Amino acid sequence: MLQINGLKASIDGKSILNGIDLTVPQGEVHAIMGPNGSGKSTLSYVLSGREGYEVDGGTANFDGQDILAMEPEERAAAGLFLAFQYPVELPGVNNANFLRTALNAQRRARGEAELDAVQFLKLARAEAKRLSMPDDMLKRNVNVGFSGGEKKRNEVLQMALLRPKLAILDETDSGLDIDALKIVADGVNALRGPTFSALVITHYQRLLDHIVPDRVHILAQGRIVKSGGPELAHALEAGGYAAFIPEAA
């Protein structure tokens, strides 16, 4: 599903990713763990196409396509979804309209029929209910006045509606209490199946108790320094990152 080879990227001339090799097969959930500054968020932004990041080398192939050559909206329509660490507030944009616009833009790009307001609201209400989101979150402006937990639930709601082939969850656990964490994890787990892959980026092992990954990768200084099964997360929790980080030259 996702195949990254030797990916190097920089921002303002400063190298952040120094040759990432990573493969996420279809239907699998992989976790990327790493300390602050290791390049976790940069990796998610480079894959989703945010401006300001320079790709200096390597390739990223998503579902048979060179995604680094695509516009952000094309990547989304191809089935890539980024759950933001800091979801963006859109004052003056109604959440339900936003969700419907996004869903229909993707359906249009894929040559599928668009949903009308009634069809959409029925779908959105059902998904919101599953995430224990009050109905009024659909009526409010996108993320405006939302608590940290509500913002993250809104990200998961978008993911549930957009049904991506690959979701990148960028520190979705940050700022969540344990109840909100469970709701978010349940939302992700509900999507798991043979056609859904995910890259769960997190600083802590806690989230991985609820979203159990097939593989865990440790990112440090812009490289994957270690890969293993779910037990790797527990080893990290016990021993910290120090054991996995190469000594600075």
Next chain:
Amino acid sequence: MSIAPSGPLAALKAAADSFVADYQARKTTLPGDSHVRAESAALLAANGLPGPREEAWRYTALRPFAEAQFKPTAKAEPSAALLARLPHVEATRLVFVDGRFHSELSGVPAGFRVTTGEPAYGTLARPAAEKLVALNTMLAEDGAAIHVPANTDAGTVLLASLATGAAVGFHPRHHIVLEPGAQLTLLDVTIGDGEYLHNPVLTFEVAAGATVTHLRTQDEGAGAFHLSTVYAEVAEGGTYDSFALILGAKLARMEVHARLAGPNAAAHLNAAQLLGASQHADFTTIVRHDAPNTASRQTVKNVLTGRSRGVFQGKIEVARVAQKTDGYQMNQALLLSANAEMDSKPQLEIYADDVKCSHGATVGALDADQLFYLRSRGVPEAEARAILVRAFLSEALDPISHEGARAAMEAAIAAWWAKGGRVQT
């Protein structure tokens, strides 16, 4: 050998002289109060047109207007395309074509009075203070006098000015009176094609407890000059509630003078200016609080593309007696191109000591994080930009309670965006 004067001042002088000469040639045939007209002709001959050295005209130069030529109007028929641009709302229609009342396109008012066929001068305008108002008064040929009796809801009136672009100059003069407790929603739509001068003056007398909602759409021709002046005088507990959508003209100046004359009177002067290409539009407001417990609200949003230039000048004057005044003014501009320019001049003159007045101004570009967030969800860039521009305008648009007018304005904004508002060069 004499040297002919040149430069902007000479052009303005020549234009004023030309307008006065037109008046002299036609004065015996112009309808209405010839005395008021003659006074304004003398004022215009003596004072001329607003020039670049006047503080109130610092950001808007009338030279392009002074250098253009305008013919007197004749009876004209609007094209079907022009008529189709009128909002589709339930309303009493008062249609003016090239400044002349067109009875076949207009409706009959029920429960209130409308008089047309001559300028409705009223008594609120100040031709001695505002030079363009002297020009209007001197050459006005037609207008609507709307009179809403006490405690009467006149419903919605569509006051439409259609310009056929025949290089004419017209100076409509409308006067609207609301007696105590009366209500009126006035949809004031000025649209046209091509080149012309539209220099209307509207005066509103809002008596105690009366409310007028003045919803304006200015979408004039690409070569047109729109120079309008509004005076509103609001008595105790009355409200002048206005919103202006400003899309059109080559050069536009819309000046509003609102005076809160009685306690608990209120004025809302909201606007959205959406400009592109090399358009210039100036929204200038003067709100005078002359009684205690009066409130004014101004939310003015500007979206500028191309090489356009937007101007907002907002003056709030609070008289010594106007204690407990609540004045709010916010002007925000979104620049979608590097060559667009916004000039913002707030002015507060406060002579009372117990007031709440605030003002603010911001100028910025579209937010890159918001744009990326939308695109990352699959929304194409052009659509994402349109969504954010519409969101930027919402604070000014959302308070419009008239559904039909708001829908028509939304459609006009969408059309503006589709026809090239999104051009960024």
